[in-house]
Amino acid sequence: MDEKSLEITVPEGKEKERLDKFLANQLPSVTRAKLKRLVDEERVTIDGQPTKAGHTIRPGEVVRIAFPARHETEILSEEIPLDIIYEDEYLLVVDKPPGMVVHPAFGNMSGTLVNALLAHCQQLSGVGGDKRPGLVHRLDKDTSGLLVVAKDDVTHVGLAKQLSAHKIEREYRAVVWGHLKQKSGRIEAALARSPKDRTRMMIHPDGKHAITNYEVLEEHPITSYLKLNLETGRTHQIRVHLASLGHPVFSDATYGGRGKQLAGLNKTRSQFVTRLLQEFKRQMLHARTLVFIHPITQELVRFDSPVPQDMVRLLEILRNTLV
Numbered sequence: 291m292d293e294k295s296l297e298i299t300v301p302e303g304k305e306k307e308r309l310d311k312f313l314a315n316q317l318p319s320v321t322r323a324k325l326k327r328l329v330d331e332e333r334v335t336i337d338g339q340p341t342k343a344g345h346t347i348r349p350g351e352v353v354r355i356a357f358p359a360r361h362e363t364e365i366l367s368e369e370i371p372l373d374i375i376y377e378d379e380y381l382l383v384v385d386k387p388p389g390m391v392v393h394p395a396f397g398n399m400s401g402t403l404v405n406a407l408l409a410h411c412q413q414l415s416g417v418g419g420d421k422r423p424g425l426v427h428r429l430d431k432d433t434s435g436l437l438v439v440a441k442d443d444v445t446h447v448g449l450a451k452q453l454s455a456h457k458i459e460r461e462y463r464a465v466v467w468g469h470l471k472q473k474s475g476r477i478e479a480a481l482a483r484s485p486k487d488r489t490r491m492m493i494h495p496d497g498k499h500a501i502t503n504y505e506v507l508e509e510h511p512i513t514s515y516l517k518l519n520l521e522t523g524r525t526h527q528i529r530v531h532l533a534s535l536g537h538p539v540f541s542d543a544t545y546g547g548r549g550k551q552l553a554g555l556n557k558t559r560s561q562f563v564t565r566l567l568q569e570f571k572r573q574m575l576h577a578r579t580l581v582f583i584h585p586i587t588q589e590l591v592r593f594d595s596p597v598p599q600d601m602v603r604l605l606e607i608l609r610n611t612l613v
Contacts (some may be wrong), residue, residue, distance in 0.1 A: 299353075309347055311390060357416045381445050387434055394421050413483070444546060465540040468536065478500070480500060561610065
């Protein structure tokens with residue numbers, strides 16, 4: 291494919307800021323490592339001149355980023371069914387099933403949402419890089435629900451700006467262990483990667499700022515059903531935040547939502563929970579609602595996804611149990 295470029299004009303009134311930090315905020319779906327590589331390769335210019343990551347941006351400057359061409363052979367398109375609940379010439383909204391990996395990575399180069407999108411769309415934005423075309427944000431493999439995908443770079447940047455400014459409303463549903471002391475609340479705790487296991491996140495004062503709001507919708511004998519709204523969208527944010535309260539997402543093996551919950555249960559409850567965990571093997575977390583301003587039409591749009599059947603079945607069981 292042809293090389294793609296993107297121009298961003300530093301807005302009037304913008305405070306002094308390093309270029310690398312400015313770009314990271316403007317393009318949250320692009321990794322800092324990739325941004326640094328683009329700067330080092332002189333693919334980022336200020337008013338037409340190569341620059342450095344430490345350059346202090348000024349209002350009115352035009353930042354141009356030249357993304358290298360994406361080779362079609364790098365990621366194979368695959369005819370995988372998609373549940374597309376909205377599509378126009380600029381973007382689409384997909385209802386991702388649990389178990390589907392969002393983008394190719396080591397060990398998962400096929401069968402991903404991106405593989406399916408490449409077969410469905412003639413073009414996707416290149417802002418996110420070779421392995422993440424079109425992706426403005428992500429969901430974990432075993433989290434179900436809504437994702438917005440950009441078909442061009444202008445749309446992608448418009449959505450990314452809303453995401454960075456916390457203007458995209460994202461509402462989730464989750465089944466969690468136990469009963470929360472407060473029936474609604476705000477969890478504010480910075481998140482960072484665990485130095486012992488880079489696939490896990492942890493609460494750390496030097497991590498990235500993260501806020502999750504929650505409301506208890508139902509309580510069952512051993513679990514609760516929550517509505518959650520994200521103010522930020524960090525990796526594993528909801529899962530880590532809830533685990534930090536002692537109420538991990540049901541069946542979340544990474545953050546203590548499976549076997550650890552058997553400790554202290556009587557025999558009847560232990561047998562009941564064991565049967566549930568055998569049937570429901572993925573974390574019970576669903577991205578239910580997306581609300582944002584369409585970057586091109588400027589219309590406020592809202593999309594809702596029904597709670598998936600496995601979560602519906604679990605809730606029916608939990609509501610009717612007396613253990």
